[in-house]
Amino acid sequence: MFGSRYMPCPECAASLDVSSDDVHICDPERLLDFRLFQLRGELAELEREMAEYLGTPQGRFAAWDAARRRGSAA
DSSP states (O other): OOOOSEEEOTTTOOEEETTOOOOOOOOHHHHHHHHHHHTHHHHHHHHHHHHHHHTSHHHHHHHHHHHHHHHHHO
């Protein structure tokens, strides 16, 4: 089959014309979006673990203490 002349940038996944001599500079916002996309599984696991922790007595105390400290700092 025919190969595509466009390939994704390995850093930000932007579609790049491989036949072009232009230098590609990743857009910082696109780079961040792509990295977050790559970490989506780990972020989902972190959210699950955090919710589980906040459901424990230690987690509820930590949340209460953090809210109390924020209130006294203001």
